[in-house]
Amino acid sequence: MDLYLILQVLWWVLLGVLFVGLGTMVGMDMGVGTLLRFIGKTDTERRTMLNAIGPHWDGNQVWFILGGGAIFAAYPLIYATSFSGLYVVILLLLWSMIVRPLGFEYRSKMPSPAWRNAWDWTLLLSGALPMIIFGAAMGNMLMGVPFHFEWNLRSIYTGSFITLFNPFSVLAGLLSLSLSVYMGGVMMMGRAPEPIAGRARAAASYAALAAIVLFAVLGVWVSMVNGYKIVSFPGAGVPQTPLQQTVELVPGGWLSNYKSYPILWAVPLLGFAGLFFGWMSVRAGKHTLAWWLGAVSWIGVIGTIGVAMFPFLMPSSSNPSQSLTLWNSISSETTLLWMTGWTVVFVPLIFWYTSWAFYVMRGKVDPREVEADPHAY
């Protein structure tokens, strides 16, 4: 088999790994942010929650930053077209993300309740909004985005930003939000004392049920919309641009990969199973197991979208033939090869020291210690 083709498929899988990493790790902290004012009733409870993720939020957030960098490096045309096309939404995402580090670091530096309340709302917004936008962006990819290219691959977006908030995408955003609330709730079950842990357990349990319903509704919806199908293109593993293919719309087309390879139904099933057993473990109070099952659900959900769309990544609703696929938006062989090398060396290292950091900080946070510590958040 051709090396370039192998690298292309590998980087398609790695894109999925990146989204799962982003969903589980960043999503977990975002979920804590979303829940901050609901399961943390007093200032001390909120500080306890923030300090429970305090040692980790910065490291986790790098999944998000790495996400941007890796898409830039591996799929330059996706990075360029999606970030500029979804302009207003991406800026809202960015702005809600950049107030977050300040929220953690600055919130408890002043005793004033008004100051702390303002940062609490900031943290809530910067927890919920990015997850909604992350899901909504995925939803828009399934629905197709109105853009086309000029002869030199300058991308032109022709929709308004309101169209990005179509009902399907908003539901997808809510799915992503509920998964993140689930992860955040499970995290608080393990790291926060009562009564926070009990409230977190209730929140995680509701979030799991909401995610199951939303995932099912979105699944049915997707089966009824138009999917995209490549009619002709230069071929997989061949350097090309999106100007050289023909694509047609097929009703229910996003199910064709599942119909061709029924074994792939296992992927959405994995999502449902992860959520269902996750819900059971939350009920049973087994937070570590529930966390890992949450990660499994993320793999199932991201995987379901990936399998449905393969090889499409960003279909164009206004000019389907110029849709971006894995084959026409990926980097050159040299770049992919080098990036693979760096990934093979550093990703295991990242997993190792992240686990070490979680191990060092294991156990429940003691609110008295938080109050006593001038360095705490």
Added chain:
Amino acid sequence: MIDTLVVDLSRWQFASTALYHFLFVPLTLGISFMIAAMETVYVTTGKTIYRDMTQFWGKLFLINFVLGVATGLTMEFEFGTNWSFYSGFVGDIFGAPLAIEGLMAFFMESTMIGMMVFGWKRLSKGQHLLVTYLVAIGSNLSALWILVANGFMQDPQGAAFNPVTMRMELTNFGALIFSHDAQAKFVHTSIAGYVTAAIFVAGVSAWYMMRNRHMELARRSFRMAALFGVLSTAGVITLGDALGFVGGHAQPSKLAAMEAMWQTEQAPAPFNVVAWPSQSEQKNIWSIQVPYVLTPLLTHTMTQVVPGIDQIEADATTRIKNGIPAVEALKALSKDPKDAAAMAQFKAHEKDLGYGFLVTRYAPDQDVSKATDADIAKAAKDTIPQVNVIFWTFRIMVGLGLLMLAYFIYATMLSISGKLEQPQNRWFLKFAPWMIPVPFLACEMGWVVAEVGRQPWTVFGMLPTWMSASSHSVGYMIFSLVGFVSLYSIFIAVEMFLMVKAIKQGPEQHGTPSTPVIPQSRKPQPSFGGGFAPNPAAPMSAHKE
């Protein structure tokens, strides 16, 4: 059609968000190593004053660090949101260092910073020291990869344009990362960060010494900063010279603008110490020159001719004419990648493709095949960046660098001879805090020289800035500008407020200071902090809602 106003607004937005981000980065780069050095002394000697120093400067470091992280996110997004043509055109090369920065440096730095803040009680002394070093190394490695990416924009090494995929692609990874421009710039920039941190630490310490507060901590921090500062400032000046030397070969237009050299002169050429350059008249209205100095300064020889602006423009005219057929051939290839005649034409002219792009903005209907000689002349004039801006920002940067060198030499002498606290030297303690803005200004000036000097290109000689921006409406640009201005104004106000508050509050007071400290007019703080030190006596403000 490309709207020039959108391009200009995108440029202003990028410049201001980058300059803003660069207010926080240099301090992070330097102070992280100073903290690691302080902690090293603590771990090796066991003197608790060094632990106090580590924690106090660590607190200020964090207030600064989060804004560096937050505003850095903007930069990573902005290539895609506002410079999407650029991103698609060079992402194959430019994206790699950004991704590797995340994998190798930023992940480690960010994970370890959590351990550094929260790990005091949970890690052994040695482990904590290691964590602190990893933070410092991580932040500096971040700078390395970002400057490798920037080095590519300044001097595109290790890449070639591929007409089949319509973009530049990586051909040689080694050439990309070991580009002389990237390497010289990394060392120059990171050491500039060390200078910034040294001035900051020295200034804050002097402020305490003036008020006779925290004398043990301030004295030691000042001496450390002074020594660190002398070495770093000497380094930054040496490396700046190397960068000028390297950059001069890659970008003669930047060099000519830095020196306001309108005409090519015989070697050894005179050096303009100060001048008032006029872009429209293509000459210096007035100048003070030193004969023979420029050539050895820039080329490190007496005989090599440095090209002036007249010659650079003439060369550009030739290259634009040669580049137009390359653009036309590329257009044909876009319709049919198998068009052999077009491919042959492209191959014959490809080295001047970027210059062909350059005339697009002046050609009728933005179609290069219709370009007249007048259009080509305009495009050729564009290859010279704004001379007065670069000439002066460069001189301000160098002047501030020399001022800081003198400051550090004097500070080191005073500190080592023990005369710093004598009454006749109180003026110096008063003066030192006023030096704090100087390195920040110098860093910003350096950025302007590098990036305005690169114009009219985003990737030098390959991709004009004018083509690189996204095709947005003016309304979108105003929307984002308003958002950034509001958020960033709040950020800087909050940051300065907390920083000043933390400095005024001073370090935590610990059990038994090694020398008596002047009593403070504030409540005692809980003992040795960090981690989750159980201390029920601590009077923290635990308000309940």
